[in-house]
Amino acid sequence: MSATIIDGKAFAAGLRARIADGVTAFKAKAGRAPGLAVVLVGEDPASNVYVRSKGKATREAGMESIEHRLPADVPAEKLLALVATLNADPTIDGILVQLPLPKHIDEQAVIAAIDPDKDVDGFHPINAGRLATGLPGFVPCTPFGCVMLLKSVLPTLSGLEAVVVGRSNIVGKPMAQLLLRESCTVTVVHSRTQDVPAHIRRADILVAAVGIPEMIKGDWLKPGATVIDVGINRTDAGLVGDVDFASAVEVAGAITPVPGGVGPMTIACLLRNTLVSAGRREGIAMDEATLDRTGL
Numbered sequence: 001m002s003a004t005i006i007d008g009k010a011f012a013a014g015l016r017a018r019i020a021d022g023v024t025a026f027k028a029k030a031g032r033a034p035g036l037a038v039v040l041v042g043e044d045p046a047s048n049v050y051v052r053s054k055g056k057a058t059r060e061a062g063m064e065s066i067e068h069r070l071p072a073d074v075p076a077e078k079l080l081a082l083v084a085t086l087n088a089d090p091t092i093d094g095i096l097v098q099l100p101l102p103k104h105i106d107e108q109a110v111i112a113a114i115d116p117d118k119d120v121d122g123f124h125p126i127n128a129g130r131l132a133t134g135l136p137g138f139v140p141c142t143p144f145g146c147v148m149l150l151k152s153v154l155p156t157l158s159g160l161e162a163v164v165v166g167r168s169n170i171v172g173k174p175m176a177q178l179l180l181r182e183s184c185t186v187t188v189v190h191s192r193t194q195d196v197p198a199h200i201r202r203a204d205i206l207v208a209a210v211g212i213p214e215m216i217k218g219d220w221l222k223p224g225a226t227v228i229d230v231g232i233n234r235t236d237a238g239l240v241g242d243v244d245f246a247s248a249v250e251v252a253g254a255i256t257p258v259p260g261g262v263g264p265m266t267i268a269c270l271l272r273n274t275l276v277s278a279g280r281r282e283g284i285a286m287d288e289a290t291l292d293r294t295g296l
C-alpha cells in the first residue's frame with residue numbers, strides 16, 4: 001500500500017490566499033501594508049535564490065518587502081546597527097536575518113539584537129522561552145508549518161508517539177516543544193543516540209531534520225506512520241530529503257515529498273507571522289484561528 005502524499009505546496013498556497021485576505025483587511029484599518037525586512041549578508045547562491053522567492057511571495061501577499069544586502073566582509077557592528085534601525089522603524093513588522101552568517105559574525109548576538117516582537121523567525125531566546133512556557137510569541141516557521149501539515153492529515157495529535165530526528169535551535173528543539181504543546185509523547189534523537197532505528201520504529205509521527213540525504217529507510221518506520229521530511233539536500237541526483245522516499249512511501253500512512261512538502265510551508269508561515277506581528281503592533285485583531293485553519 002502506498003502512502004498519502006502530503007501536498008505542502010498546495011497547502012501553502014491556501015494559507016497564502018488566507019494571508020492575502022488578512023493583509024487586505026489590515027491595510028483598510030491601518031492605512032499601510034505589513035512590512036517584512038530581509039537581511040542577506042554575502043553572496044551565497046542558495047541564499048540568494050531563497051531570499052528572492054521570499055520577496056516575491058511577500059509582495060504577492062500584498063505586503064511590503066524590504067531587502068538589505070550587505071557584503072560578506074561587513075563588520076558585525078554594521079549589521080547590528082542595521083538591525084537597530086529596523087527595530088526602530090515603525091513601518092517594519094518583521095525582521096529576518098538570513099542564516100547562516102559569515103564566520104566572523106556571532107549569530108546568537110545578531111538574533112538577540114532583533115526586537116523579539118519583530119522576530120518573525122521565532123529564533124530570539126525570548127521567543128524560544130515563550131514557546132517553552134506556553135506564552136504567546138513567534139514560533140519558528142518550519143516547525144510551525146510541520147504542525148499544520150500534521151493536522152491536515154491527522155484528526156488529533158494528542159497521545160501520539162512523536163520522534164524528532166535532529167536537535168537544532170531552528171527546527172528540532174522548537175519542533176519538540178510544539179509537539180509537546182499538542183500533547184504528543186516526544187522523543188528527540190540525534191547524532192549521539194544509541195540505536196536510532198529502534199526509536200523511529202515506535203513513532204506514529206516522525207519529523208526528520210538532520211540534513212543527511214535519505215538517511216531514514218522505509219523498513220525503520222512503523223507501518224502507517226505520518227512522516228514529515230524537513231531535509232533539503234542537494235545531491236548529484238537532485239534535491240532529496242532526509243528520508244528515503246522510495247522505500248518510505250511503501251510503509252508510511254502519509255508522507256511529505258521533497259521538494260513540495262515542508263519548504264513552501266516555511267515561506268507561508270513567515271508571511272503569516274509577519275501579518276500577525278503587524279496586527280499586534282497596530283492593535284488590529286487578526287483572526288489567527290482562520291489564518292491557521294488546517295482543513296481536517
Ligand SMILES: Nc1nc(=O)c2c([nH]1)NC[C@@H]1CN(c3ccc(C(=O)N[C@@H](CCC(=O)O)C(=O)O)cc3)C=[N+]21
Pocket residue numbers: 050096097098099100121141232239258259260261262263264265266267
Ligand atoms: N533566518 C532564516 N530563516 C529561515 O527560514 C531560513 C534561513 N534563515 N536560512 C535558510 C533556510 C532555508 N529555508 C527554506 C525555506 C523554503 C524553502 C523552499 O521553499 N523550498 C522549496 C523549493 C526547494 C528548491 O527547489 O530549492 C521546496 O522544498 O519545495 C527552502 C528552504 C529557510 N531558511
